[in-house]
Amino acid sequence: MLDVNGAVIPGAGVQFSNEGTHEVRSAQTTDEGRFQFDSLADGNYSLKIEATGFKSLVIEKVFIDRNKLLNISLILELSGDTVTMGVIAYDPLIDTTDSSIKTTITSDQIRRLPIPK
Numbered sequence: 531m532l533d534v535n536g537a538v539i540p541g542a543g544v545q546f547s548n549e550g551t552h553e554v555r556s557a558q559t560t561d562e563g564r565f566q567f568d569s570l571a572d573g574n575y576s577l578k579i580e581a582t583g584f585k586s587l588v589i590e591k592v593f594i595d596r597n598k599l600l601n602i603s604l605i606l607e608l609s610g611d612t613v614t615m616g617v618i619a620y621d622p623l624i625d626t627t628d629s630s631i632k633t634t635i636t637s638d639q640i641r642r643l644p645i646p647k
Contacts, residue, residue, distance in 0.1 A: 531563040531579065532605050538563035539606055542581035549574045549591075570594045577602075585609050 531539045542559040550573050557565045559581075575594055579587045584606040594600065 531559045531565070531581075532603075533584065534605060534607055539581050539584065542579055542584075542606070545578040546570065546592075546594075547576045547578070549576060570596060572596055579604060579606065581606055583609055 531542050533539055538561070540559055540561045540563060542563075542565075544557045544559060544565045546555045546567055547553070548571065551571070553571075555567055555570070557567060559565045572595055573593070574590075575592045577587075577589045577592050585608070587604060587606055592600075592602075
């Protein structure tokens with residue numbers, strides 16, 4: 531189980547539902563993003579995968595033959611949930627577009643300057 535960037539998705543919930551008997555089997559992906567179901571009866575199944583922060587994935591009509599190993603590579607997309615963040619605007623302390631140094635000198639500061647005699 532991978533995301534769209536190829537990163538492993540551990541702990542995703544996986545459900546296999548037998549479409550004929552309605553038997554449901556559940557598992558979670560391992561730290562390597564893998565899952566396994568043993569001793570499934572032959573038949574058509576639906577596969578549902580859910581992971582926090584990702585869109586649910588449902589695949590129907592997955593035929594299981596107990597005499598064959600089925601290896602499925604799946605990719606989950608990020609969910610479309612929106613996150614709202616507040617940004618406070620402020621004036622930058624340093625102007626990166628101008629290399630000059632500027633300061634303001636008050637008349638009081640000028641009066642206190644030492645005057646050579």
